[in-house]
Amino acid sequence: MIPIKPVTAIKATAPVKRDLSDVPQDVTSQYLAAGSLNLTQLPPLSLYVHFPWCVRKCPYCDFNSHEVRGSFDETGYLNALRADLEAALPLIWGRKIYTIFIGGGTPSLMSAAGLDRLLSDVRTLLPLDGAAEITMEANPGTFEAEKFRSYRQSGINRLSVGIQSFNSRHLSALGRIHDGDEARRAVEIAQTNFDNFNLDLMFALPGQTLDEVRQDVETAIALAPPHLSLYHLTLEPNTYFAKYPPVIPDDDLSAEMQDLIHGKMAAAGYGNYEVSAYAQVKRESRHNLNYWNFGDYLGIGAGAHSKISFPHRVIRQARYKQPQTYMEAVAQGNAVQESYEIEAADMGFEFMLNSLRLQQGFKVALFQERTGLLLNTIEKELREAEQKGLLYRDHELITPTSLGKRFLNDLQQIFLKAE
Structure with a gap:
């Protein structure tokens, strides 16, 4: 059996780039008026909104997430998101938004009123496609039925639920704040309020057996989610697991797990359209497909990344990562920490x-x-x-x-x- 390498992003040493971070955003589009590329049409545009707080940092997580210490400044952060979006508008004048993804962190920590205000601000400032896919990530440990009904009424039409496993022992090893029963309850709430949702699962977990993977996948399939994401656990740099690595399945067992997953998902009618993504017919994630097809996305919020195309240039941007630093930078007129052209x-x-x-x-x-x-x-x-x-x-x-x-x-x- 050929061992499977976990698929991770390749990190290349970047060449010297033309720094645009000090160029005022209202003239950046004019600055990008000439160059060597020739895009005959601009790709579809998505919006990514980052919510940086979570209840507890998981030991495997390398995302830009920060534990809530008592409370967080929801109003201040929403003010910053609106100001950040307003400042970025000259980069995307006249372009329609086809998908929105609110990720984190744990966006489901946001109040119902806060989420409603966020989507209201987005609609006020941006032209949305009439059939825009609007996804929000959610942690089963933060599910409240009434709040998720409100999320749906505010305009969220797709949920992405971070289940990771239905096995309480594995959830504890992963540092998750929910157990198996809460995972099932979260799926019930998602099913009640959303006709389009995704479940995230992980495999090759510490001490996990092939039969336990089978149980997780069969449990997920029985719940009939339109979309499933199945990720191989990787020990990312700068995480607790990287410093204190747990014993995880070897390559041969991981390969068996992945083969089992492929077989089970195919038999249940799910198409494997991307490395880790499985969907029922016509239920692929439109937001993620835009990424994989090298589409454009504007990212706002702490640590958010953007890729924005112009007729003769493509630029990438990154916002300041620390929430307080980000809010202060927005107040000073520029949330962008790094901006450069892709050579x-x-x-x-x-x-x-x-x-x-x-x-x-x-x-x-x-x-x-x-x-x-x-x-x-x-x-x-x-x-x-x-x-x-x-x-x-x-x-x-x-x-x-x-x-x-x-x-x-x-x-x-x-x-x-x-x-």
Whole structure:
């Protein structure tokens, strides 16, 4: 059996970038008026809103989340989000928002009134598509039936519930604030109030057996969620688990777990459309698909990242991470800590890093449409990937082979340009 490497983002040493953080946002679009790329049309645009607080930091979590110490300044943070969005508007004038994702942290710590105010501010400032997908992450330990009814009434039409496991022993090992019964109760509340929701599960957990993975997956399938995300636990740098690593299943057992998951999900009618994502027919996450198809997204909130395209440039931005620092920076007129152009030499890698996660691959024309470059700029890398049996392509489609899907990190690495 071929061992499966956990799929993680490849962190490359960045080339020298043109810093835009000191350029006033109201003139940045004029500053980006000329360059070497040529995008004939701009990609779909999503909005990401980051809520940075949680009840307790999980030992495996490397996201920008901060434990609540008694209380948090909800009103001050919502004020900052609105001001941040207003300041960013010149970068996206006239562009419609097709999906919104409110992530964290634990956004379900937000009050019903706070969430309603947030979505009201977004609608006031941005043109939303009439069928916009609006997702909110939620922790089962924070579920209150009445509050989630209010979330739905305010406009949330998709929920993403961080179950991780239905096994209380594993939940305790992961540092989660809920147990198995609360996980099931959270799904019941989600089913009652939302016809579109996702459940997050993890596998290859400390001390987990193959049979326990089977029980988790069968329990999830029995609840019939429209969408399931199944992630391999990875020991990320700068986490408690990285410093004090638990004993987790080896490569062979992890491979068996993943094979079991694939089989169970396929038999239940779920399509594996992305590395870790399974969906019922036409229930794929539109927000995540925009990421994997190298679409654009404006990120607001502490630590939020953005990718924004212009006819001749593509820029990335990152907001200040610490909540208080972020709010102070917004008050001073610029929440953006870092802003830079993606160099043309890196564009192919950035596109392939995302699009190769799609199990069915991508249409050849999408590369030029989203990068502004001709496909022959990565011809050498494409040929190498084909020769290694990791990639298949014809005149219409480029897709990872079965081997490429199993060794996705190696496939993506081929497209990483040397310094």
